[in-house]
Amino acid sequence: MPIYDLLRDALRAERPIALATVVDGTNVGAKLLVEPGVPVLGSLGNADLDRVVARDALGELEAGLTSIRHYGPHGEAKSDGVAVFMESFAPPPHMVIFGAVDFTAALARVAKVLGYRVTVCDARTVFATVARFPMADEVVSEWPDRYLARVGESLGPRDAVCVLTHDLKFDVPAIVGALRTRVGYLGAMGSRDTHARRLIRLADEDLDGDSLDRVMAPIGLDIGSRTPEETAVAVCAEIIALRTGHIGTGSLRDGTGSIH
Amino acid sequence: MKEVLADIDRWRAAGQRVAMARVVDVAGSGPRDPGATMVVNEAGEVAGSVSGGCVEAAVVAEALAVLCGERERGIISFGFSDEDAYAVGLTCGGTVRLFVEPLDW
Structure with a gap:
């Protein structure tokens, strides 16, 4: 051949x-x-x-x-x-979204535009349905820690885990599980108060020294997003900026030097 | 390359020969990274792209020359900073090198 x-x-x-x-x-x-x-x-x-x-x-x-x-x-x-x-x-990068919430569908759509293979995972069977997330490549009804124990090995620097549940009982096992992988981006949704509460719970987990620094929370670039779609753009922009080392650099207009 | 597979299949099924141009090197500012692929058939039909539209027309001419044997497979350069480069340049000021070959492999 x-x-x-x-x-x-x-x-x-x-x-x-x-x-x-x-x-x-x-x-x-x-x-x-x-x-x-x-x-x-x-x-x-x-x-x-x-x-x-x-x-x-x-x-x-x-x-x-x-x-x-x-x-x-x-x-x-x-x-x-x-x-x-x-x-x-290389095969397309993989985005795993934990939490079958309003923001999930918008994030899955934007991630598809960027070429990700998208998995939506939620332990609650009623919410984790293909009918609600037809744009996802895979919808899984499973606890985050079990899912990550199963596929975490395959996650690498080009992949992303987005934790959108903002419910401690799901967030904590998702974050802990993701920190045990080599995933390039790990973001968690929720207000600063929510994240402060999450950090208190995460402090009880058996995690390596400064590994919590990997968690991007509150999730996304600060572009004033309000709607799920705007938030999805902010999250994906942050993923790109982190991968390229451009976090915190703002608008091209305000910088100098080559743009490519 | 993936985005042009269907066009290649269709053209070959119709008995058309195909030339492929791939970006292999970009110096300075350039719109597409190495690996960006454009294919051209004998009729001059095109799929894919190798720049932001700045050099595509010139690449089609080179691809057709490769298909009819007027030009050897090899590297061609576009840009302002290279003395050997074509008159057609990139508006962003960089240099792009492409490898153009018949799809005979």
Whole structure:
């Protein structure tokens, strides 16, 4: 089967995969298709180069990076004989929203626009229904701690957990469970008073030193949001700002320097 | 690339050959990151994009040249800071390099 067909099928199935293409040097256009746990397909024209590039491509894929890397003709590092474009196709990031409340549907909609796979989770079966959240990819009726014990391992730096229940009996296990994962964003809805009460309860939990600093609460950027939709935009903007290191930088108009 | 798969399938099913242009490198300010993909068929139909619209027309011309064998697969550059760059530039002032090739793999 041609490389393109295998790549296309992997992309459609949302399997993580990387494509390495020689863009300059010997064998321009040669390709290596690299998928975790599967033998590589194709060749860049040299077995040593293939081995080094396959190894590096898996690293780039894990980090979700896409860039040009330079090698010698036999895969030597710090050499510039061959320029290889490493393109990572990582599966969409995952947003887990705890709490099947008014704000949940709006947040799920905005998250879908940004390309997230969205799970809505609430222990209360009456609220956690597909009919109420048709835009979500998955609606789960389960306690947050049990859900996270099951899927927490899969959460990484590109993923987000948003705790919207603002009810201590659900919030606390959701936050504690999420802090035990590598999730990149963890936000919790509620007023400053609500969060102060949450912090008192969380202080009783067995958490590492300053891990509570990871909790973004009250959730979202301060843009004066009132409606669920406006709040959803504020939450997603905060997720982007945290990932890019732009928290607290305000409007582009008021800054200096390059914007990209 | 995912957003252009359906167009590629349709064009190939109709017997059309396809060229693919991918952003491989961006220096300075640029509207699309590496990996942004545009595909062009023999009839000049286009799917996807590689910039904010600044260089697409020039990329279509290069892609068609690659398809009819007038140009080798390889890197083309657009931008103001590169002496070899095309006259067509990015309004944001950066340089973008694309890899253009026939989809024969």
